[in-house]
Amino acid sequence: MTKPIICVDDLHLTLTSRAGPVHILRGVTLDVPAGQSVAVIGPSGSGKTSILMILGGLERATSGKVEVAGRPLSGLSEDDLSHLRGEEIGIVFQSFHLVPTMTALENVALPLELAGIDGAFDTARQLLDDVGLSARVDHFPAELSGGEQQRVAIARALSRRPRLILADEPTGNLDTKTGQQIVELLFGMKERSGATLVLVTHDERLANMTERVIRMGDGRILSENLQAPAVRVAAQ
Numbered sequence: 001m002t003k004p005i006i007c008v009d010d011l012h013l014t015l016t017s018r019a020g021p022v023h024i025l026r027g028v029t030l031d032v033p034a035g036q037s038v039a040v041i042g043p044s045g046s047g048k049t050s051i052l053m054i055l056g057g058l059e060r061a062t063s064g065k066v067e068v069a070g071r072p073l074s075g076l077s078e079d080d081l082s083h084l085r086g087e088e089i090g091i092v093f094q095s096f097h098l099v100p101t102m103t104a105l106e107n108v109a110l111p112l113e114l115a116g117i118d119g120a121f122d123t124a125r126q127l128l129d130d131v132g133l134s135a136r137v138d139h140f141p142a143e144l145s146g147g148e149q150q151r152v153a154i155a156r157a158l159s160r161r162p163r164l165i166l167a168d169e170p171t172g173n174l175d176t177k178t179g180q181q182i183v184e185l186l187f188g189m190k191e192r193s194g195a196t197l198v199l200v201t202h203d204e205r206l207a208n209m210t211e212r213v214i215r216m217g218d219g220r221i222l223s224e225n226l227q228a229p230a231v232r233v234a235a236q
Helices: 048-055 078-088 104-114 120-130 146-157 176-193
Strands: 006-017 020-032 037-041 063-068 089-092 164-168 196-201 212-217 220-226
Touching (some): 020 048, 020 220, 048 063, 048 164, 048 196, 104 120, 104 146, 146 176, 176 196
Parallel strands (some): 089 164, 164 196
Antiparallel strands (some): 006 063, 212 220
């Protein structure tokens, strides 16, 4: 049997505050097989974004085991975590996180250039074409709409063909119509690449497009279920 791409066992995250320790995650255990689409849903403060941050190596767990793509995260240095993200993980944030002084083409090419990959700009140009932005490659983020900026962010996240895509409220800053277009694009590109997709959302309709829904509350997994996705998304 193939080992899951994500293995989480008894995960805890406790942060300090002026009022004392705050228990963000309380014993989360979770395995995700390669290629699955998963929605993590729950109210604000339930811990869903914290799980995503830990899986992406952007937050350290207080205790418990976390393995991503066969690598235990607890033993990795910050450089090792950065390397793992570069090779295996693509992250799509709600707020895009594009470099404002770089064009769309330069933003997408950046992780490829940093990795020393030949043909970075040719690959970036193709990815922008894949997300429907071939006419906007030389535009800066401020010259793009919110939906276009998120398309650039998706192209950048997928530039190195990651095995795992993490998306944190990818439609949170977009209107309904644009958000739907971004969802179709994200799922379509995930299906084409065969990657695993884990997305955090408060949107039940978006959650129902995935194969598995995990509901969180008070730092714990309250329930989870496998399902047939409500919408089959065609590749873009």
